Amino acid sequence: MEWVLKNMRPGFGEALVELGEKYQQVVALNADLSGSTTTAMFDSAFPERFFNVGIAEQNMMGISAGLAATGKIVFASTFAMFAAGRAYDQIRQSIAYPKLNVKIVATHAGITVGGDGASHQMHEDLALMRVLPHMTVIAPADYWETRKAVLKVAETPGPCYIRLGRTDTPLIYDDTYDFQIGKASRLRDGEDVTIIAVGLMVAKALEAADVLKRKGISARVVNMSTIKPVDKNMIVEAARETGAIVTAEEHNMIVGMGSAVAEVLADYEPVPQRRVGIPDVFGESGESEELMEAYGLTVENIVENAKMAVSMKR
Amino acid sequence: MEMILVPLERMDYWYDIDPALPELRSTATRARKWILRSICEAGSGHPGGSLSIVEILTSLYFRVMRHDPENPLWEDRDRFVLSKGHGAPGLYAILALSGYFDEEELVTLRKLGSRLQGHPSMNKTPGIDMSTGSLGQGLSIAIGMALGARLDRKDYRVYCLLGDGESQEGQVWEASMAASHFKLDNLCTILDRNQLQIDGPTEKIMSLEPTFSKFKAFGWHVIEVNGHDLKELLRAFHEAETYKGKPTLIIANTIKGKGVSFMEGSLKFHGKAPSREELDQALRELGGEA
Numbered sequence: 001m002e003w004v005l006k007n008m009r010p011g012f013g014e015a016l017v018e019l020g021e022k023y024q025q026v027v028a029l030n031a032d033l034s035g036s037t038t039t040a041m042f043d044s045a046f047p048e049r050f051f052n053v054g055i056a057e058q059n060m061m062g063i064s065a066g067l068a069a070t071g072k073i074v075f076a077s078t079f080a081m082f083a084a085g086r087a088y089d090q091i092r093q094s095i096a097y098p099k100l101n102v103k104i105v106a107t108h109a110g111i112t113v114g115g116d117g118a119s120h121q122m123h124e125d126l127a128l129m130r131v132l133p134h135m136t137v138i139a140p141a142d143y144w145e146t147r148k149a150v151l152k153v154a155e156t157p158g159p160c161y162i163r164l165g166r167t168d169t170p171l172i173y174d175d176t177y178d179f180q181i182g183k184a185s186r187l188r189d190g191e192d193v194t195i196i197a198v199g200l201m202v203a204k205a206l207e208a209a210d211v212l213k214r215k216g217i218s219a220r221v222v223n224m225s226t227i228k229p230v231d232k233n234m235i236v237e238a239a240r241e242t243g244a245i246v247t248a249e250e251h252n253m254i255v256g257m258g259s260a261v262a263e264v265l266a267d268y269e270p271v272p273q274r275r276v277g278i279p280d281v282f283g284e285s286g287e288s289e290e291l292m293e294a295y296g297l298t299v300e301n302i303v304e305n306a307k308m309a310v311s312m313k314r
Numbered sequence: 315m316e317m318i319l320v321p322l323e324r325m326d327y328w329y330d331i332d333p334a335l336p337e338l339r340s341t342a343t344r345a346r347k348w349i350l351r352s353i354c355e356a357g358s359g360h361p362g363g364s365l366s367i368v369e370i371l372t373s374l375y376f377r378v379m380r381h382d383p384e385n386p387l388w389e390d391r392d393r394f395v396l397s398k399g400h401g402a403p404g405l406y407a408i409l410a411l412s413g414y415f416d417e418e419e420l421v422t423l424r425k426l427g428s429r430l431q432g433h434p435s436m437n438k439t440p441g442i443d444m445s446t447g448s449l450g451q452g453l454s455i456a457i458g459m460a461l462g463a464r465l466d467r468k469d470y471r472v473y474c475l476l477g478d479g480e481s482q483e484g485q486v487w488e489a490s491m492a493a494s495h496f497k498l499d500n501l502c503t504i505l506d507r508n509q510l511q512i513d514g515p516t517e518k519i520m521s522l523e524p525t526f527s528k529f530k531a532f533g534w535h536v537i538e539v540n541g542h543d544l545k546e547l548l549r550a551f552h553e554a555e556t557y558k559g560k561p562t563l564i565i566a567n568t569i570k571g572k573g574v575s576f577m578e579g580s581l582k583f584h585g586k587a588p589s590r591e592e593l594d595q596a597l598r599e600l601g602g603e604a
Contacts, residue, residue, distance in 0.1 A: 027465070051461065051496075059454045059488035066458015069436075069444060070466065089448055095454060098436050098445040168350070
């Protein structure tokens with residue numbers, strides 16, 4: 001499959017500038033990573049509404065909460081490790097519990113951070129964020145979904161976590177895509193198995209569907225970009241119509257998107273499910289593609305698990 | 315930049331003859347009694363650190379802050395963040411006495427279904443501007459509110475009450491750095507310097523001194539007062555309001571458990587409710603009207 005690659009992070013930075021023009025209440029905070037998170041664009045456009053707190057993520061979350069309490073629509077951005085990890089308690093106590101209007105946009109999530117190694121490879125953020133009451137959790141698949149999701153969450157009050165990656169990713173959507181919070185999108189029809197993917201694994205899932213087709217297996221592909229609230233209807237429908245599920249995510253296999261899908265299946269429509277994700281280990285340095293290979297985030301692994309899921313059907 | 319707009323000598327004179335002082339003192343006593351009754355009724359809570367902040371809260375809610383109990387979400391109100399959230403019984407008592415809700419509701423503290431949670435919850439209790447409880451987070455929030463006021467070109471002020479023990483949290487110092495960096499002169503923080511934390515004296519557990527010069531070095535205008543002297547507190551709040559270009563920190567030297575002989579300076583009553591007998595004795599000691 002020939003992909004057009006584009007980094008998803010500028011989708012955030014550009015949408016943020018658009019929001020800044022539209023809404024006087026939009027403010028942005030950063031912790032010394034304004035270039036990498038692309039919030040520097042907002043700083044250039046609206047310097048009086050941009051606050052760089054230095055390397056102090058806990059303080060950034062608290063200041064964000066205070067600004068939100070005065071009616072601001074707050075975007076706080078840093079790397080996923082330092083948002084969901086370092087400042088977890090601040091997010092829980094000062095943002096989620098009081099249900100304040102803070103949008104945390106966390107970049108550089110997952111193993112594809114690459115050379116920085118395990119200290120910077122955040123594989124736990126979807127888990128940490130989705131167990132927080134009041135929190136909406138979104139992991140866009142490409143540039144366009146990032147852009148649309150950022151615009152959408154600004155118009156939806158309440159705490160939100162958006163997870164972005166570091167690398168250039170295949171374009172799945174175009175400008176006509178209508179992103180809705182809590183609505184998964186069915187990208188490919190199929191009858192034998194459904195691959196539910198998130199983030200950069202969506203493109204791998206589409207490639208896996210092509211491989212499976214050649215092997216005579218018809219695979220449906222769903223992008224579950226909102227991890228919370230998860231799209232129950234889409235999952236139950238897929239389970240009923242295809243009878244087997246594979247999930248694929250660049251996240252620890254424990255408590256991520258795959259677990260969210262498993263919870264829905266257990267409650268409403270138990271069918272065989274196989275999970276593709278990062279095993280319960282810390283990462284290491286390497287090139288992004290090498291790491292994806294080494295940790296099982298591959299088209300081949302999705303294909304193998306899809307075949308297994310199909311064979312497990314009663 | 316560092317100038318004081320109103321001559322404080324004249325204000326000192328005013329505070330000496332302030333006719334409202336006896337009433338403020340009586341309000342403080344009533345708040346103390348409600349703190350003790352509500353914690354006794356709850357069976358758990360933090361009397362020591364609630365009693366130490368009574369005069370600070372009394373001066374803020376009855377003299378200093380612009381607020382309206384009839385309209386708790388008034389956009390132009392001054393904001394208050396109780397960073398040391400375990401002082402909630404003190405804040406609840408003051409809010410009830412201010413008219414945010416009935417005094418009788420105070421005895422529902424910590425009970426299932428009550429609006430009065432063990433630690434402040436802004437979405438449950440009228441008059442609470444921010445949920446707190448996990449220590450060290452309030453000052454960052456107050457900074458956000460002060461920045462919000464500045465962006466909206468509003469003249470409301472933000473007050474944050476910080477515990478001394480909680481100042482061992484690193485986030486307090488991240489926030490202290492940011493408050494002066496952003497030159498937030500609409501922010502006033504009060505440090506409840508009662509000298510004790512759960513495990514013992516702050517200076518024995520993890521010393522905070524010299525607090526005055528630490529905050530000064532972090533870029534704050536620092537004032538030190540007797541935290542139980544209403545005149546000194548009112549004077550300090552006035553000085554904070556007129557001081558431009560820097561946030562102000564008021565170090566309020568207080569006594570944990572203030573007002574009750576067997577609780578004053580006592581570690582035991584940091585986080586333990588008084589028994590019925592202890593409550594009766596405490597109420598007798600406090601005297602005054604019911």
